[in-house]
Amino acid sequence: MLTPIRKGSDYHHGDLRDAVIQVARDLIANEGVSALGIRRVALRINVTPAALYRHFQSLEQLRGEVSGRVRNEMAEMMIIAREKVGPASLSKTRSRARFAAIGDAYVAYARKFPRLFEIAFLTCDALPETEESLAWRTLEESLEELIKSGLLERRKSMKAATLAWSSIHGLASLVASQTISNKEYPVFRKSVLDGVQDAVFAR
Amino acid sequence: MLTPIRKGSDYHHGDLRDAVIQVARDLIANEGVSALGIRRVALRINVTPAALYRHFQSLEQLRGEVSGRVRNEMAEMMIIAREKVGPASLSKTRSRARFAAIGDAYVAYARKFPRLFEIAFLTCDALPETEESLAWRTLEESLEELIKSGLLERRKSMKAATLAWSSIHGLASLVASQTISNKEYPVFRKSVLDGVQDAVFAR
DNA sequence: AATGGGTGTTAACATTGTTTACATTATTGC
């Protein structure tokens, strides 16, 4: 099945909902979260505003859906970056590099798409089913690799995860909100990475 | 001068702008950032919507103004918490306690007013004159105390500041966005505090 | 082939941010 985007006639779109989320995502990425609107999205898809209400209960729910998709997108970027360094295979340097890669990918996303990072962690009144975060699971996998390669003691693992998560997220958030500028970024980055490594790896 | 809030007649409010920011702040604190609106604020102050345009160019600018006020409010909370432990006076334990106090106050604010913390670090298209952050200056003062009391080497000071700032902010942000729940919070808190102290204080 | 559920349209409504023209108060210069 070639999953035709459109059926014969174009009265029915064929795959609204996905198209809506896609367009909404791009709208936010380019013009900020306040640029998201039912009518603006509808206009870009050449569809009537009311059509969107067949797939979303409200603008607020659409925002929540976009937020969820962005969180997944982030996690996928992290996984891709991790796989790029090659398999862990109990190698200390590999495991370490993979761990660093997912952290870097996290803040890289925030730097590249600050507006999307913003909505990913915005309190949404109507959020989709709160599945366990893929990003968090990825972090846990990485720590497991570090344990198995002998770089991290298991009893330190929880502390490592929470500190890494917090500080990396803080760095990403400060960058995305332009609280720290591009010029200040490198020194922040180095401090955070060193701090995390000191806490994670036994010395 | 007793700075009368209202003059004789009530055609002129006397101190709009401040009243507007105040009401806007409370509106966001209670109902979220999307609850902020020109007309809703005007209604609560018993003033015509157009009156607000004598003091703010747009809703966006008002949001920026509120954001700035909240950032100041946070810094004031930090300073109050710090002064509560008493003067540093070259005492190691005092300096250390004061340092911990400002960090705790930071995330305490995010826990108490998550919606306000949210807008404080939201990218605003129109932000007020970008004064140097009071919170950041407070952090620098605290580190200076640590240096003078012999707990921190000066060459480590920049790294300490940036790591502390990032990880504390990350913790606060994750809490405010409900990414981590109240139940998970304590273990996160402990990890971050330990991590910061390990990095800041020579061992 | 008929029917019914899914999906889109049309038209309307209330509410919003914003502007323009006007009214009232406060302040300043003589």
Place this chain on the structure above:
DNA sequence: GCAATAATGTAAACAATGTTAACACCCATT
């Protein structure tokens, strides 16, 4: 003191928004 002027409020209108209700069309199942 008092007129001129700036500052600050109101009133009415406009375009754009989220949302809903009634209707139209398509597709799949019987």
